[in-house]
Amino acid sequence: MARLSEKIGYGFGDMSSSMFWKVFSYYLPFFYSNVFGLSLVDAGVLVLVTRIWDAVSDPMMGIVADRTQTRWGKYRPYLLWVAPLFSIAGILLFTTPDWTYGAKLIYAYVTYILMMTIYTAINVPYGAMLGVMTDDSQEKTVFSSFRMFFAYGGSFIALAAWEPLVSFFKAGGISGASAESTAAAWQHAMTVIAAACLVLFLLTFALTRERLKTVSTVSIGKDFRSLLSNRPWWLLIAAALCFNLFCTVRGATVAYYFADIIGFDTTIGISLFGFDFSLLFYAGLFLSVGEVSNMMGVACTVPLARRLGKKSLFMAVNAALMVLSVAFFFIPVSPVGFWLMLLFQILISVLTGMMSPLVWSMYADVSDYAELRYKTASTGLIFSSSSMAQKFGGAIGGAAVLWLLSACGYVPRTDEQLASQILISQPESALLCLRLLMSFIPAAVALIAILACHFYPLTSECMTDINRQLKETRP
Numbered sequence: 087m088a089r090l091s092e093k094i095g096y097g098f099g100d101m102s103s104s105m106f107w108k109v110f111s112y113y114l115p116f117f118y119s120n121v122f123g124l125s126l127v128d129a130g131v132l133v134l135v136t137r138i139w140d141a142v143s144d145p146m147m148g149i150v151a152d153r154t155q156t157r158w159g160k161y162r163p164y165l166l167w168v169a170p171l172f173s174i175a176g177i178l179l180f181t182t183p184d185w186t187y188g189a190k191l192i193y194a195y196v197t198y199i200l201m202m203t204i205y206t207a208i209n210v211p212y213g214a215m216l217g218v219m220t221d222d223s224q225e226k227t228v229f230s231s232f233r234m235f236f237a238y239g240g241s242f243i244a245l246a247a248w249e250p251l252v253s254f255f256k257a258g259g260i261s262g263a264s265a266e267s268t269a270a271a272w273q274h275a276m277t278v279i280a281a282a283c284l285v286l287f288l289l290t291f292a293l294t295r296e297r298l299k300t301v302s303t304v305s306i307g308k309d310f311r312s313l314l315s316n317r318p319w320w321l322l323i324a325a326a327l328c329f330n331l332f333c334t335v336r337g338a339t340v341a342y343y344f345a346d347i348i349g350f351d352t353t354i355g356i357s358l359f360g361f362d363f364s365l366l367f368y369a370g371l372f373l374s375v376g377e378v379s380n381m382m383g384v385a386c387t388v389p390l391a392r393r394l395g396k397k398s399l400f401m402a403v404n405a406a407l408m409v410l411s412v413a414f415f416f417i418p419v420s421p422v423g424f425w426l427m428l429l430f431q432i433l434i435s436v437l438t439g440m441m442s443p444l445v446w447s448m449y450a451d452v453s454d455y456a457e458l459r460y461k462t463a464s465t466g467l468i469f470s471s472s473s474m475a476q477k478f479g480g481a482i483g484g485a486a487v488l489w490l491l492s493a494c495g496y497v498p499r500t501d502e503q504l505a506s507q508i509l510i511s512q513p514e515s516a517l518l519c520l521r522l523l524m525s526f527i528p529a530a531v532a533l534i535a536i537l538a539c540h541f542y543p544l545t546s547e548c549m550t551d552i553n554r555q556l557k558e559t560r561p
Contacts, residue, residue: 088220088229095293096219096229097236099165099212102286104237105244105279106176106205111334112373113248114179115484116341119498121268122182124191126498130488132194137481140202147210148470149309154211159296161211161218161466168208169287173280175201180276182269208287210470216446217453217465218298221557223549226450227388227396230443235384238439240286242377244279249370251275309467312460319452319468321542325400326445328535330479332407332528333438337373338487339523342496344369346512347419347520354424367424375428376435383439390440395546396448400539403437403444408532410434415525451544454552458559487523494519 118129154160179201183193216229255271313319344350344367353364365371390399410433417426453468496516544552 088225092219092294093229093232094236095290096215097232098286098293099290100233100237101240102169102172102283102290103205103209103212103240105240105283105286106172108241108337108373108377109244109248109276109279110179110201111480111484112245112337112340112369115338115488117180117272118194119488121272122190122194123187124194126488126492126496128191130485130492132191132198133488134481134485136195136198136202137484138478139199140206140481142474143203143206144210144470144474145310145467147206148214148467151211151214151466151470152309158291159215159218161215162291162294162296164208164211165287165291168204169284169291171204172208172287173284175204176280176283177273177277181273206470210466212290213446213449214466214469215294215296217450217469218296219294221298221553223447223451223454223553224388224392227391227443227447230446230450231384231387233446234387234439234443235381237442238377238380238384241380242374243282245370245377246374247279248275249368251278308460309462312456312462313467316452316456316460318455318542318544321538322445322448322452323474324538325535325542326449327479328531328538329404329438329441329445331483332479332531332535334480334483335487335523335528335531336411336434338484339520340373341369342487342491343520343524344372345499346496346510347517348424349509352424354421354428372428372431376431379432379435380439380442383436383441384443386436387440387443391444391447396444396451397539397542397545399440400444400448400542401536403440404532404535404539407434407437408529408536410437411525411529411532413525415521448542448544451549451552454549454556455544458552458556490519490523491516 115129115133118124118132119126124132151161151164154163156163158166175197178197181197183190185193216226216233219229220226252268252271252275255274256268344352348367350368352367354367355362355364387399394402410430414427414430414434417423417430449469453465456462456468457465494515495513496519497510497512499510
């Protein structure tokens, strides 16, 4: 049984990753189109191309990590080696050079590809560690729950702090000497986040251990052939891709939704203990409330998975997500509607919070299945596929949001309009598109996830038998 400190340490790793990932997913499309100065079409192509490269590079990193042997283990040393590069790349990504449009576009491709490559180099080994920290399927779910609890905690911190950090630096920062440009403020806000991420990954390295020693004795070609013939892997990839697509579409739409449907200066009234006051209803609040709710969902995952089984819980959660997403479309833009939006965000986020540890734990089960059936220790390769699904979902979702908005006539803001928080007139087609991106489109994705998971064969009973056989064959 692993110590509590090790479970917390493992959670710190995804806390770091998620602080970056959520800022990338929710604010980077908006940054490219409204701060950096790219057109919606160019920004969409950029997001798609770079994340597809990122997804393709995941299996390469998985193969390298599977064949790494050090005194610290196979996967853990990458946390130490890559963490500084991870933070530096994040700062470069949110830097806006004062160049021509063409040069800036090239810079955006170079820095985004660099960031995603480094993200792969640290996150594929980090994820694969789950397969070698314990041989107990239920404890893997516990580790995965700690991971996702801290991941959502990190996301909450990053999202709640992002807009206040940007505003703080725009006002001159600590010195308060002079106001900064919007672009400089975004860069300095990312510098703060990047420093925190570096510390968290170093803590993960210090607090965790690899307990299982697995050795890959087959060729790379056989590893790939085994993976491609692994039916549970294919089904889980499809289901996980849909889950990540669901989250990315909604998340990438929020900044646009609040800027053009809710408005920049909208407030919600609160009456508490006889005192009446107003709270600014902005994208950061909406998203950070969702992250706290995600943490609540993570806390429910282990008991519900034990009671219902991982497969049944996955399907039930997606069914509920589908219903709630459709209902979100009909919420009015009014004071009462704002509270309903927050309520629905809480409910949806509790459900998506259950999904994340569930998916990672299911990948660990797929890894055990592959080790027993194909006699190959390809944990890194299999876990890299989970990262691949996450990134494909992010790539497709982020690009789709930008392209759909462009096709529907969305009008991006200039830097001056964004800095002044001017409410501009959008065509009705663009406003309808934003409402669909928050409702019916993610609902359709959740339905596809249910269909994929229906055929997934690794039930609780099946995994109990697999773990028993592996204990007899492992050294």
